[in-house]
Amino acid sequence: MLNYMRNKVMSVARVREDLLSVYGVLDDDLYGLWMKVGIDLPGMEILSLEAGWNRWTTPECRLAIEPLQEAVGMRIEPGLRQKVQKSISRKACRHFANLLLECCHAAKEASQWISTQDLEKDRAPEGVSGDGKKADSPSPSGGHEKGAPQKDEKPRERDSSAGIIIDLHVHTSKGSPCSSAPVDGLIEEAGRIGLGGICLTDHNHVWPPDRVEDLRRKHGFLVLRGNEITTDQGDILVFGLDRDIYGIIKLEELREEVLAEGGVMIAAHPFRGFLVFDAAQLGLTPEKAMERRLFKHVDGVEVLNSKVTKDENDFAGKVAAGLGMPGTGGSDAHSVEEVGIYATRFPGIIRDEKDLVQAVKRGEGVPVAFRRNRIT
Amino acid sequence: MPRVTCFSRSRCTGVEQLDDQTIRSFCRLQDTFMEAMVEITARVPDLDITAVRGEIQRSPNTETPEPTPLLEKVIGVRIGAGMQKIFEGLLEGTGLCKQLIFMLEECCHGVILSFTKGTVERFPHDEEEAVEYLARDVKKHIRLYNRCAAFAPGSRIVEGIKPPR
Numbered sequence: 037m038l039n040y041m042r043n044k045v046m047s048v049a050r051v052r053e054d055l056l057s058v059y060g061v062l063d064d065d066l067y068g069l070w071m072k073v074g075i076d077l078p079g080m081e082i083l084s085l086e087a088g089w090n091r092w093t094t095p096e097c098r099l100a101i102e103p104l105q106e107a108v109g110m111r112i113e114p115g116l117r118q119k120v121q122k123s124i125s126r127k128a129c130r131h132f133a134n135l136l137l138e139c140c141h142a143a144k145e146a147s148q149w150i151s152t153q154d155l156e157k158d159r160a161p162e163g164v165s166g167d168g169k170k171a172d173s174p175s176p177s178g179g180h181e182k183g184a185p186q187k188d189e190k191p192r193e194r195d196s197s198a199g200i201i202i203d204l205h206v207h208t209s210k211g212s213p214c215s216s217a218p219v220d221g222l223i224e225e226a227g228r229i230g231l232g233g234i235c236l237t238d239h240n241h242v243w244p245p246d247r248v249e250d251l252r253r254k255h256g257f258l259v260l261r262g263n264e265i266t267t268d269q270g271d272i273l274v275f276g277l278d279r280d281i282y283g284i285i286k287l288e289e290l291r292e293e294v295l296a297e298g299g300v301m302i303a304a305h306p307f308r309g310f311l312v313f314d315a316a317q318l319g320l321t322p323e324k325a326m327e328r329r330l331f332k333h334v335d336g337v338e339v340l341n342s343k344v345t346k347d348e349n350d351f352a353g354k355v356a357a358g359l360g361m362p363g364t365g366g367s368d369a370h371s372v373e374e375v376g377i378y379a380t381r382f383p384g385i386i387r388d389e390k391d392l393v394q395a396v397k398r399g400e401g402v403p404v405a406f407r408r409n410r411i412t
Numbered sequence: 413m414p415r416v417t418c419f420s421r422s423r424c425t426g427v428e429q430l431d432d433q434t435i436r437s438f439c440r441l442q443d444t445f446m447e448a449m450v451e452i453t454a455r456v457p458d459l460d461i462t463a464v465r466g467e468i469q470r471s472p473n474t475e476t477p478e479p480t481p482l483l484e485k486v487i488g489v490r491i492g493a494g495m496q497k498i499f500e501g502l503l504e505g506t507g508l509c510k511q512l513i514f515m516l517e518e519c520c521h522g523v524i525l526s527f528t529k530g531t532v533e534r535f536p537h538d539e540e541e542a543v544e545y546l547a548r549d550v551k552k553h554i555r556l557y558n559r560c561a562a563f564a565p566g567s568r569i570v571e572g573i574k575p576p577r
Contacts, residue, residue, distance in 0.1 A: 040426065040525055042424070043423070045421070045422045047421075049416065050418050064425075094535075094569065097561070099561035127560075129562070130560060266494070317531070
């Protein structure tokens, strides 16, 4: 017997020379929704959108209808999926977003067929008059960082007896498109709340050493270089690997590279889970999770991360403890005010990436809830 | 102008629990130009993909490579947060039809929704009680906050709940 079933039906009619009408229905065990989209030809712009619910899951799902109008004006071109996921999925409903993408894809298929038909019609009496429509290339969103006043200081010496607390997981707007945090702002905030250092772990991007050295001097603050690399087994925080990795890499391949460079790998938010159900519902126990391939190829586990639930952090903590692996803490900050929510305390001095790698290898780090224990 | 359709598509996704440790999900597509299917099996409770196969029965593109060996690159990937990025990274540029990548995602979303169904079945039937129940859920899973219109400011569900930092 099927536990779950979803059916989607889309149909496209050319209701005017320059207008497609797309009708889509999504019906599954949880939701029933419909959508009617008007799309102009040949521009492929969404001109109108009507939608409604037949069945829903929460009493407030009705609120999703109004924000769907944000789709009007969008064009069916490369980058549409990201746009729809950012606006419609988040502000309205991800199931409407899914249906909208289906409707748009159906319209695109139809328009290609229509242009072939039109060309054939034109060719018959007089020859070809192609319209040559091509999608615009998507424009990357490049974030600029506000410059902070130059201080040109050397990093402050820290009291070695007290150790140092470093936020090991921070994203900057310069290196991670998903972050809104300028690097200068992050450093200033980290200094203000009393952190000893931060580690820049942008997605698949390592900061150049000279740029980070400039930041250290400018702010008189310890800034380290790391990387959050997406593997087939999820995200891995890597320290001590001095090159960018593009695309998705197999975990074992990454391990080989990192070991060759003498670096370390930490499983980032390993149990970042689903939104409405959890490990317990799946029957996932820490013992079972310890068998994962992931944990055979890392040096530590991120057990405090501010982007996951307390249960997910606790679960990661149990797995790390069960495996006898060091746990680390990092905010996973994507905005300035998130830096230092969680961090890692090291007993000795950390001056650079080499010190950090050695300290992680020795299992010296202790994860701490930093910001919430301070008056900020 | 007569309103005869110039394109039609139906897509069906289904999920079946084969045994305590195995779940199967399939996605079938039938449209004016194409007919295809993708099927995965995943291991419970980790939800890592243990097998995958794809088939294109009908397509305007005659140059499409055999899909299964390409799709098999995702064996071992866990169904869950971040999977779309991993699938795209592993499969885009391999020559695999993009439609099949989407169908693979649909199979995985089906698996997730099959578990969500269990959660939704526990929602109280009374509207006010359901709002309270969901509010407790948002407090527990704060990532739900602002996830969609139902969990955004203006909704009764998140009334009085402090937004996450």
